[in-house]
Amino acid sequence: IQLTQSPSSLSASVGDRVTITCRASQDIGVYLAWYQHKPGKAPKLLIYAASALQSGVPSRFSGSGSGTDFTLTITGLQPDDFADYYCQQLKSHPPVTFGQGTRLEIK
C-alpha cells in the first residue's frame, strides 16, 4: 500500500492552523498513524487509528479521515511544532509503509 502526502513542504507562522493530507492507494479503514520527527531525535507518535490522540500529545494536534483520505491538523502552531511529519499505514503488512513526509517550516 502506497501513501502519498501533500504538500511535501509548507511554510507557516506561529499561531497558524495547518493541514497535511495523506492519501492511501487502497482502502485502509482507519489503520493510519501520524508521526513527528525532528533531525537527530526520536520520531514521536502523535495520532493513531486515524483520530486517536496519543497520550501526552497536545490537543492542538488532531487527525481525521477513513478509507483512503486522511488529514493531520495542527491548530495554533507552536515553535516546537516545526518538524517533519509522516503518515503510516498498518492495514496491510508486512511491509509497514510510510508516506514520503511533509516538512513544516517557519515562515
Place this chain on the structure above:
Amino acid sequence: QVQLMESGGGVVQPGKSLRLSCAASGFSFGSYAMNWVRQAPGKGLEWVAAISPNGKNDFYADSVKGRFTISRDNAKSTVYLQMNSLRLDDTAVYHCATVISVLVVWNWFDPWGPGTQVTVSS
C-alpha cells in the same frame, strides 16, 4: 520512563557486516514487539524489520530480506539487527521502536530511539 537507545553504528565497506543493538528500559520488554526503521540521507522513513515479543516470528522489508536478521534477548532487554552484505544504499540512520500494545506484532510504533548512523562507503 520508557527508553530505547541504539548503538553499533559506524562506517563500513560495501559487502561487510555490522550489528546494531537497541537497549530498552522502563517497560516489560518481553511483552512487546520490536521494529527497526531507517532514514537514508534526504529520504523518508523506511520500515526495515519486526520481531514478535517471544522472538519466534520475524519479518523483513524486501530491500533487506536475506541480508539482515533481527533478533532479541529478552533477558537483556535488547533487540539486534545483524546486517550482512551491506550496500551503499543501506547508508541511513537506524531507529529501533516498540509498539503501544502488548503481545501483538503489528501495532503503532511508540516510543522510538534517537537512532544510530550507519555509513556504507568504500
